[in-house]
Amino acid sequence: MGESEEQRLAREKAEDAARMLRAQLLMQAGVASHAQLAAGGVTKVDMERRLRRKELRRVHPRVYVDHAGPMTWPQRAWAAVLYAGPAYLCWTSIEEPRGRDDGAPIHVAIDHSRRIRPQDGIVIHRMKNMEQRAYGGVPPRLAVEDNALAMAHEAKREIDAIARLAEVASRRYVTAATLRAALDRYPSVRRRSLIAGLIDDLEAGTHSVLEHGYLAKVERAHGLPIGARQAPRPGPDGSQFRDVEYQAYKLVVELDGALGHESWRDQARDADRALDDLASAGMLTARLRFHQVFETPCQTATRIARILRRNGWDGTMRACGETCRMKEA
Known part of the structure; x- marks a missing residue:
């Protein structure tokens, strides 16, 4: 049946x-x-x-x-x-x-x-x-942009928050617009102004966050002389602008705040070595990245001061606080 x-x-x-x-x-x-x-x-x-x-x-x-x-x-x-x-x-x-x-x-x-x-x-x-x-x-x-912001929110240090943005910005499909949309979805994120500035820098191709960090955390906080910002100098293709120039002491500081490099931490280590070499040799151009400014500002100030002293600066460094890790140049 x-x-x-x-x-x-x-x-x-x-x-x-x-x-x-x-x-x-x-x-x-x-x-x-x-x-x-x-x-x-x-x-x-x-x-x-x-x-x-x-x-x-x-x-x-x-x-x-x-x-x-x-x-x-x-x-x-x-x-x-x-x-x-x-x-x-x-x-x-x-x-x-x-x-x-x-x-x-x-x-x-x-x-x-x-x-x-x-x-x-x-x-x-x-x-x-x-x-x-x-x-x-x-x-x-989660969307990678939202995940990066969530990790940045929980980061204990500024440099770790910056790292989260740098890592995600290395992806081709991540743009300033997609990061800004994610930021709009996260109204309570910590360090919002820092993150918003990084996104603006990514879109505009500038390094304003790094430039302000150098001024506040390295130069001003440790009593270094105040350099000239965006100083124009003639070049083969017209005027070139130096991020920070200490003309009297023949030193130029270039700030490389490019996001989107997967190897940016390796580049930070390379920049530390180069800065040590500059401090020893007294050369005229120092290139700094986020690591030197946000992670080790006291050590960076010491290294910059050594170069300045070799070229005639006789000022006095000062500690940025009780936990300052600078060494008198």
Whole structure:
């Protein structure tokens, strides 16, 4: 006796659900939530049997993976997103690590109004306006611009906040406009004026944030002579403008605040070495980057002062505060 129309419809519905589950498992690297398994036709008895046979393994409460071996980074990421869902990869977990997975916890963002239990291997970040910040992705994740601002917000030091912007600005699809839109979505971000200035600099191709930082943190704070800003000098292609010029002491300071270089920290180390060489040799041009101005302003002031002294400056340096790390030149 053939199946009835009702039975046929029920069978086809079950087959469709099973196909959907297989597709989800394929997309989610073999990881599924309890709700997805149940929607795919896996009953409680089926689940218990698969767990006994090690065809499923519990990763987090109501989250499973379809094998008993070590988990890959994509599987750990999916497990975190499904456990905390609706959730989005964020922080250092916004992308799969290059090379070997070091087992670091997976960071996920959830709406600030939600509360979920902590789990080993997951770090939860609660944020506002999640629906505006999220990017689809597989697994779902924050937009890179929003993620950079979130990390900058939590940064303990100015240089770390700058680093977050520099790293994300290196991507071709990230522009001043997309960063400014993200900033508009984050009205409470810390160091807002600094970040807004960096975005303006990125758009205009200027280094005003770095220039102001040098004036306030290096030159003025340590009693160095006040240099001339944007001093014009004739060149082969017309007038050239020096960022800071100490004409009486034959020293020019050029400030390189370019964002968007993945190797900008390496460049900072190179600039430190070059500045030490200048301090020894008494050459006439020093090139500074964010690291020298925002991370080590006291040491930078000492190095600049050594060059100035070699060229005739007889002024007195001063400490910028109780924790100043300058050394008298």
